[in-house]
Amino acid sequence: MSLFASIEMAPRDPILGLTEQFNADPNPNKVNLGVGVYYDDNGKLPLLACVAAAEKQMVEAPKARGYLPIDGIAQYDKAVQGLVFGAESEAVKSGRVATVQAVGGTGGLKIGADFLKRLSPSAKVLISDPSWENHRALFTNAGFAVEAYPYYDAERRGVDVDGMLAALKAAPAGTVVVLHACCHNPTGYDITPAQWDKVVAVVKGNNLVAFLDMAYQGFGQGIAEDGAVIQQFLAAGIDFFVSTSFSKSFSLYGERVGALSVVCESAEEASRVLSQLKIVIRTNYSNPPTHGAQVVATVLTTPELRRMWEEELSGMRARIKLMRTALVEKLAAAGVKGDLSYITRQQGMFSYSGLNKDQMVRLRNEFGVYGIDSGRICVAALNSRNIDAVVSAIAKVA
């Protein structure tokens, strides 16, 4: 008998499965809003000019590709710290933040999860309900029991902050709480700075371990505004984790550029934490790849390229906002009733449209408009050419 005779077929990734279905659809007017990717107004994945410029510099002065240090390019790690915490922040200046380059934001989460499992093997992990679907799988595979705290309030179209706070208050000390720093995936609803203050207070008061997932910095209000929550956690004087992804903000999805930062009490503690993070990395993939992180480090540390990046990121953010406003106006004009302002209250790439599974299936089967069954659509995949078709389809199923 074959070694693999009893291996079961794993379920298909729901989102990738949807893309396969989309690709096979012969409808010439089909629109894929199922993805988690930013497309420009021509429906193309952008290559940012700052990235092309950094790559040009790199090609003109080619370097041999030795192994990187286990924790990645030092200049990159430092640039990440500057971006996430502020180069002048006390935490960074005093050396009490341990930062490692990671294979995308997912890699940052995974390094953190494996480290936490060694640190507190019996801790529970809480993720938002709903959350990015990989959060549950990733922490479960790292060996944790994963539960959810209330987040989405379907009736009020927003966040159930009271439910969230109550769940955090009820969590035992040491519970790891995964929080979306900004641009919540999948709902698009974020909490306000004042509500964050309450979350920070409960995390601190209850000795919970905050793990902030920052995959969309710059896609909400701006780089600093979206990162403000980090300052609130720093101000509380507690230890916490931050995973960073540059997949979206640099449109470098395939380069897998991310990081994990752990804020510690002292520089001495950070060096011990760093030594353990390196073991996690070493025993998984030894050391990270060179190209993407070098591009990001070059852009972040070259003033002219950095300005370009901030402008391009701001352009992506503005285009998403434009699509949100257009969606509201066009849906209303197409006769969709009710208060649609929730669409512009949401931030980032996604919108929980409020459409149910039957409606999402109809959108797909009858109109070639592909979103997730949960009602999530990617606003960043709308453009001036496909929005009318999407609106008229939604108006027919709403």
Ligand code: PMP
């Ligand atoms: N966290 C969240 C909330 C995400 O939406 C994503 C990407 N879709 C990630 C992490 C992973 O980012 P990356 O692609 O850089 O691994």
